[in-house]
Amino acid sequence: MNLLEVKNLKVIDKEDKKEIVKGVSFKVEKNMCLGIVGESGSGKSMTAKAIVGLISSNLKIEGYAVFDENIDLFNIKKDKLRKIRGQRICMILQDAMSVFDPLYTVGYQMIETLVENKNLSKKEAKKVSIKTLEKMNINDPQEVVKKYPHQLSGGMLQRCMIALSLSMEPDIIIADEPTTALDSINQREVVEVFKRLRNTTGTSLIFISHDLGIVKYLAQDILVMNNGEQVEYGSAKDIFTNPKSHYTKYLINARLELTETFNKSVNKGEAV
Numbered sequence: 001m002n003l004l005e006v007k008n009l010k011v012i013d014k015e016d017k018k019e020i021v022k023g024v025s026f027k028v029e030k031n032m033c034l035g036i037v038g039e040s041g042s043g044k045s046m047t048a049k050a051i052v053g054l055i056s057s058n059l060k061i062e063g064y065a066v067f068d069e070n071i072d073l074f075n076i077k078k079d080k081l082r083k084i085r086g087q088r089i090c091m092i093l094q095d096a097m098s099v100f101d102p103l104y105t106v107g108y109q110m111i112e113t114l115v116e117n118k119n120l121s122k123k124e125a126k127k128v129s130i131k132t133l134e135k136m137n138i139n140d141p142q143e144v145v146k147k148y149p150h151q152l153s154g155g156m157l158q159r160c161m162i163a164l165s166l167s168m169e170p171d172i173i174i175a176d177e178p179t180t181a182l183d184s185i186n187q188r189e190v191v192e193v194f195k196r197l198r199n200t201t202g203t204s205l206i207f208i209s210h211d212l213g214i215v216k217y218l219a220q221d222i223l224v225m226n227n228g229e230q231v232e233y234g235s236a237k238d239i240f241t242n243p244k245s246h247y248t249k250y251l252i253n254a255r256l257e258l259t260e261t262f263n264k265s266v267n268k269g270e271a272v
């Protein structure tokens with residue numbers, strides 16, 4: 001079953017009529033992960049933001065995006081879209097600091113979000129928050145919920161943000177470069193959380209990254225974007241074994257070179 005179907009999505013600057021996203025089409029099935037890859041400025045974030053109606057007012061959207069077979073995301077009332085965005089489609093951003101309010105503890109914010117969106121009592125919401133933080137491999141969730149955002153490391157806060165999204169039990173999570181701000185150890189842990197997500201919750205995932213290695217590890221389908229265009233779309237297996245576009249070949253080769261340099265340095269015992 002297609003949970004999300006996007007057809008010929010365009011994001012256009014109203015002023016100079018420039019197409020920032022130039023007609024992108026893809027499907028996300030239930031319990032599947034779509035990876036969107038491309039270099040900086042290729043339109044990955046803009047594609048994701050357009051789907052959930054989070055683009056600035058100088059831009060307009062064309063094409064269509066159907067969620068859960070019959071919800072036309074580009075033609076529903078704003079309050080309905082807001083509800084879907086909070087409850088059924090969750091977006092995880094690069095910078096967790098921008099999501100949490102510095103004036104309240106992380107626990108307070110998780111509980112408030114759950115009470116508002118999931119109709120839980122505060123007590124139930126606290127239980128769910130602690131449980132989901134545990135799932136994130138956070139050792140001492142009882143203590144973590146008492147902390148203010150600035151008292152936690154970037155990696156910890158990022159995991160709290162992912163925990164909050166998971167606790168909402170959405171149908172789909174859109175994760176936009178969720179590991180970029182993290183060091184490599186935290187990066188690996190967060191990627192593992194996403195890997196487990198499919199097996200444990202059945203939530204679908206759109207994972208946006210410029211790192212083809214991570215996307216290969218997580219996604220069954222891949223959309224490659226360059227300069228706002230969809231240059232390739234298909235199963236991860238096909239794209240890696242038989243890339244059709246020069247750009248995809250270039251991305252794969254760049255990735256291989258990086259891995260080889262890394263392996264050589266490790267073998268030589270050099271610091272990396």
Ligand SMILES: Nc1ncnc2c1ncn2[C@@H]1O[C@H](COP(=O)(O)OP(=O)(O)OP(=O)(O)O)[C@@H](O)[C@H]1O
Pocket residue numbers: 013020038039040041042043044045046047056058059210
């Ligand atoms: N509000 C806006 N108005 C016009 N153009 C914009 C606006 N916001 C972003 N852009 C442009 O849209 C293009 C695509 O940006 P986008 O953030 O989607 O790229 P990206 O592939 O996600 O890159 P990154 O990996 O750096 O996040 C960029 O050239 C950017 O400058």
